[in-house]
Amino acid sequence: MKPNPASRKAHPPAIDRRRLRRVFERLLAHHGPQHWWPHDGHPFEIMIGAVLTQNTAWTNVEKAMERLRRARALTARRILALPQGELAELIRPSGYYNIKADRLQHLCRWYQEGGGFQVLNEWDTATLRRSLLAVKGVGPETCDDILLYAFERPVFVVDAYTFRLFQRLGLIEEGHRYESLRAAVETAIGPHTAFFNELHALVVRHCSGTCKPRPLCQSCPLRRQCAYNRQLVAQPR
Structure with missing residues (x-):
């Protein structure tokens, strides 16, 4: 599009x-x-949703997120621990699931290496944006979704x-x-x-x-x- x-x-x-x-x-x-993405939503879940919503309808994202919740896999640690094929199967409703599984694991690795939400949230917006854009599979639109809705930055x-x-x-x-x-x-x-x-x-x-x-x-x-x-x-x- x-x-x-x-x-x-x-x-x-x-x-x-x-x-x-x-x-x-x-x-x-x-x-x-x-x-959209109200304030009671967990920032990490919003970040996962920002990747899953690429090239698909939000109703499909909700199905994929619910499958992750039922599998107790909606944390960075669990997503990284899953074999990529198993993760892909969990998020199948979101479409392009093999590609998105790879992207989710790259994002979760960045998230963990950055110290998690509380630490990352201390970064200024410009630094956070540059760092997110360097993550495989995170383009400008996904990056700004994460900045606006998860980190509540004026982007x-x-x-x-x-x-x-x-x-x-x-x-x-x-x-x-x-x-x-x-x-x-x-x-x-x-x-x-x-x-x-x-x-x-x-x-x-x-x-x-x-x-x-x-x-x-x-x-x-x-x-x-x-x-x-x-x-x-x-x-x-």
Whole structure:
């Protein structure tokens, strides 16, 4: 789903703070709070979920997580102790289970070698992000999922839905990189963990149900401020 990085612009787009906040407010009013990864979730479980959710629906992740719980394997020590094939079988519902088993064990090794959550949580965000990105199988989106939801750092998670919605609204032009869009949103809003949490969840909800590849513009709360919708309306019938 992700655009080709080689085709994206390197310079950060400028995003209008007021426009972005209006988008947020309308999505929140339309869809309501999403309650993604609430604060009572254990940070380590959130980290595991961030890997399992790669290229699959969250319902499949929940099934895989429940299988890990029933096997009493939802700790870094137990995941590392399991043969990779056995771990892969436990997380089978999440898809790409052999690849994800390998990635989970690399993440758990990093987690243990770093001293666990309490020690890692003392690291500054930039250092923590660099270290996570060096873990096999942890790309920018998974890394920022972990930073935002497990470590509660003010980092915005960008995904293909974000590119689609922001381009259609005219907030950005086509061709921007992950890092430039992330930086632009963080610069426009400032360090605001709760805002980034809710905005990311709302974008995913909206684009999976309304702003699809073939969008349902008539039911969209953003249609009046959407450049893409204006183009559709202006086209001769």
